[in-house]
Amino acid sequence: MAKVKFFFPDSHDYVDPTFDFIKETNNEHRVIQRDDKYAHELFSKPVYDGILVSKAIVDGLNGVKGRYSVAQRQRFFREGVYKFFRLPKSYETMGDCGAFSYAKEYEPLYTIDEVNEFYVNSGFTNGISLDHIIFDFESTKKKVINEQLKECQRRQEITLTLANDFLKANTKLNFVPYGVAHGWNPESYASSVIALQKMGYKTIALGGMIPLKSTEILSVLKHVNDIRNKDTKFHLLGINRLDFITEFAKFGVTSFDSTSPLMKGLKDDKFNYHTHQDDYTSIGLPQVDANHNMRKLVKTGAIDQNEAFDLEKDCLNAVVQFDLGNISKESLLNKLVNYEKLYSPESSRIDAMNKVLTDKPWKKCPCEICQEIGIHTLLKRGAARNRRRGFHNLYIAYEKLQRELN
Numbered sequence: 001m002a003k004v005k006f007f008f009p010d011s012h013d014y015v016d017p018t019f020d021f022i023k024e025t026n027n028e029h030r031v032i033q034r035d036d037k038y039a040h041e042l043f044s045k046p047v048y049d050g051i052l053v054s055k056a057i058v059d060g061l062n063g064v065k066g067r068y069s070v071a072q073r074q075r076f077f078r079e080g081v082y083k084f085f086r087l088p089k090s091y092e093t094m095g096d097c098g099a100f101s102y103a104k105e106y107e108p109l110y111t112i113d114e115v116n117e118f119y120v121n122s123g124f125t126n127g128i129s130l131d132h133i134i135f136d137f138e139s140t141k142k143k144v145i146n147e148q149l150k151e152c153q154r155r156q157e158i159t160l161t162l163a164n165d166f167l168k169a170n171t172k173l174n175f176v177p178y179g180v181a182h183g184w185n186p187e188s189y190a191s192s193v194i195a196l197q198k199m200g201y202k203t204i205a206l207g208g209m210i211p212l213k214s215t216e217i218l219s220v221l222k223h224v225n226d227i228r229n230k231d232t233k234f235h236l237l238g239i240n241r242l243d244f245i246t247e248f249a250k251f252g253v254t255s256f257d258s259t260s261p262l263m264k265g266l267k268d269d270k271f272n273y274h275t276h277q278d279d280y281t282s283i284g285l286p287q288v289d290a291n292h293n294m295r296k297l298v299k300t301g302a303i304d305q306n307e308a309f310d311l312e313k314d315c316l317n318a319v320v321q322f323d324l325g326n327i328s329k330e331s332l333l334n335k336l337v338n339y340e341k342l343y344s345p346e347s348s349r350i351d352a353m354n355k356v357l358t359d360k361p362w363k364k365c366p367c368e369i370c371q372e373i374g375i376h377t378l379l380k381r382g383a384a385r386n387r388r389r390g391f392h393n394l395y396i397a398y399e400k401l402q403r404e405l406n
Helices: 055-059 070-079 112-122 146-168 186-199 214-226 242-250 260-267 292-299 305-323 329-343 350-359 368-378 382-405
Strands: 005-009 050-054 092-096 126-128 176-181 203-206 233-236 253-257
Touching (some): 005 092, 005 382, 050 055, 055 070, 055 112, 092 112, 112 126, 112 146, 146 186, 176 186, 186 214, 214 233, 214 242, 242 253, 242 382, 260 382, 292 305, 292 329, 305 368, 329 350, 368 382
Parallel strands (some): 005 050, 050 092, 092 126, 126 176, 176 203, 203 233, 233 253
């Protein structure tokens, strides 16, 4: 089966490689981003095929600063996307507008010239046309009608007009242009694709499908594939459904982007550490002086700060000793449960903790993160550990993708 490429959207996701997991400190001389490591710098083999960077993340929008500091933004444009991300040339890069950032506006807040300038000055290999998201989608129980339908049609027309202007302006620009297809049912998506193909697009991004069920996405893909030119390729914006990737590929999908594996490691409360065999729940060990909920409990007097610090320190030491094989699972569990009773007396995760401590999945994982920091990958505790767990999930997701395709 043909390769389906995975693009990872940038949202300032990197880690300090010198972070001390025992003292829990960063290098005092660390310069954020410049001295940190992206996922592609931590693993010996790729965990994605390229990165996607949104103009809204870098430049901000409508007077609101983006995620980049002034110095980072200046360096990004001075160095270009490859040098800034320290990205080997074997990777692809894709720029987009960040349409979600202005989705509630009447029309996009960027111009074609501004978007092209961002793509060209940054040195992207691929660039997505300026678009305006359609939020509604029809189902058997809900039809898009009246004013709702008019708004969908208006946004679709804006997107197609911008795509036409974008392509005309790109006859001499050095990146692959992607038109964007939006719709509110399979038929309207197909009409967008027909229009984009008539304009001359051979690469088309299908947008607005993140909320859709996998069956609904497949229905859209079946319709657009029926009218797809033989050399037209589809990119799925924000979609990560690895179980369906072989089906997607049959309908002309050659690439997709998603932050889902990372975000599950960062923010999910359950099943946030992935393996090929099973998904596990990380071990809660919140920081007394850094976790928002813990600080609130201390401030209101709900828990004693000194007692919390003692239990936290005891648990962290026990976790390390367990990983070294110096104490039993039962001893560690007992300490973790006692700490949990302090910050979460009404709920218990003893079963989930018991499962992960019994299976010890971090010891079986060959990825560089698990090999380097061991059980710390499984601790839900601060960005240094949580983001590394997300990177581990990227490693697993990319391996799953390759297995599905092969």
